[in-house]
Amino acid sequence: MSAVSLTVNGKAVTADIDPRTLLVQYLRENLRLTGTHVGCDTSQCGACVVHLDGEAIKACTVLAVQCDGRSVTTIEGLASGGELHPMQAAFREHHGLQCGYCTPGMIMTAVDLVRRKGNSLDEHTIRDELEGNICRCTGYHNIVKAIAAGAENMAAEPQKVAAE
Amino acid sequence: MYAFAYHQPTSLKEAVSLLAGEDAKLVAGGHTLIPTMKQRLAAPGTLIDLGKVPDLVGIERSPRSITIGAMTTHGAVADSADVKEAIPALAELAALIGDPAVRHRGTIGGSVANNDPAADYPAACLALGATISTNKRKLTAEEYFTGLFETALEEGEIVTGVSFPIPHKAAYEKFRNPASRYALVGVFVAKRPSDIRVTVTGAGSNGVFRWTEAEEALAKRFSAKSLEGMSPSASGLNSDIHADADYRAHLIGVMARRAVQKAADR
Incomplete structure (x- = not known):
């Protein structure tokens, strides 16, 4: 067993876990944060994307122990005070989902994309950046629209970005 | 996954001493x-995570070279203003690895230590004449990459960084496998102060290699036209469900011409 201490959605957590535990397993099974999904489990589909120190990563391909001393944000950590994050709101507004399985990963990837590339995103950039997120309903059209709108809304509400 | 013991050393020295243990393996980005x-294709008894070893992350620019710490991620290389300015081809190569989330974890040290025959960095290392630094010595790319998943690294040796001399011009063109995003064929062309190099990844059954015929043709005139109609022999190239050796040979010619064109336009 290995001791691990990290911050998840702003709260400090400590655990003594088998080093084999994947970050996604730790989040879902130990912390019961089941918003982060497991899709392919081979770092292809992006359903498990969370932020590690603010950067999008695939939680199925990172050991929880590797995150010791670091900060993780999951989809549960995006909304503040019962109000959806602008990117979440944009996905609802533009119906950026069909079955919804890929949605948490899509949103976490989208928020990271805005951090890296700014609030004004063209369709080509968004599609290119979604390389590592697969929607098996193939509902990309509205996802792309939602991300473009969510990115702009994040500029309008900077305090939400800061809250993350 | 089989069980393993896990260590997170906080110095290179500690990492080296842990590595002496039985069945120990290093993990970088993982x-x-x-x-x-x-x-369950790998089952190390001990995993040594380099994530907390200091001084392995960072990009340094000197007048003649760019030096990248082993634990620097592909994302950091792709976004580095220094790399983009000094060796834009290297930043572009890093931006073509995997996807954004993968690039936030995968590292240059991990890539060169693994020497996957379809990885991108080996092509850049060999074309630019990079030096691979370890805790013990410095190796030229020619000495370092020795075969399929094989390198000159010895027991207890840890890659600490890679130094790339700045070329006059360079470009990388990659034909990606659309599912894995690994190179089906990747060609790196570098016009260096001393010579011109054309290296190929993804295709060789022995890993990355130099396409010397193309280098000779480009030495006469650095233009895509110099490579017109040329492709290397298909013998020694990989054949698999994605592409047979003949197709890979053809792709090498096409990617090389595109890379030369791109470099010449810089």
Whole structure:
């Protein structure tokens, strides 16, 4: 067993876990944060994307122990005070989902994309950046629209970005 | 995944001494090793995580070279203003690895230590004449890459960084496998102060290699036209469900011409 201490959605957590535990397993099974999904489990589909120190990563391909001393944000950590994050709101507004399985990963990837590339995103950039997120309903059209709108809304509400 | 003991050393010295243990393996970004362990194709008894070893992350620019710490991620290389300015081809190569989330974890040290025959960095290292630094010595790319998943690294040796001399011009063109995003064929062309190099990844059954015929043709005139109609022999190239050797040979010619064109336009 290995001791691990990290911050998840702003709260400090400590655990003594088998080093084999994947970050996604730790989040879902130990912390019961089941918003982060497991899709392919081979770092292809992006359903498990969370932020590690603010950067999008695939939680199925990172050991929880590797995150010791670091900060993780999951989809549960995006909304503040019962109000959806602008990117979440944009996905609802533009119906950026069909079955919804890929949605948490899509949103976490989208928020990271805005951090890296700014609030004004063209369709080509968004599609290119979604390389590592697969929607098996193939509902990309509205996802792309939602991300473009969510990115702009994040500029309008900077305090939400800061809250993350 | 089979069980293993896990260590997170906080110095290179500590990492080296842990590595002397039986059945120990290093993990950098873990984007090859962890999937391999999940499939039970690798089962190290001890995993030594380099994540907390200081001084392995960072990009340094000197007048003649760019030096990248082993634990620097592909994302950091792709976004580095220094790399983009000094060797834009290298930043572009890093931006073509995997996807954004993968690039936030995968590292240059992990990539060159693994020497996957379809990885991108080996092509850049060999074309630019990079030096691979370890805790023990410095190796030229020619000495370092020795075969399929094989390198000159000895027991207890840890890659600490890679130094790339700044070329006059360079470009990388990659034909990606659309599913894995690995190179089906990747060609790196570098016009260096001393010579011109054309290297190929993804295709050789022995890993990355130099396409010397193309180098000779480009030495006469650095133009895509110099490579017109040329492709290397298909013998020694990989054949698999994605592409046979003849197709890979053809792609090498096409990618090389595109890379030369791109470099010449810089």
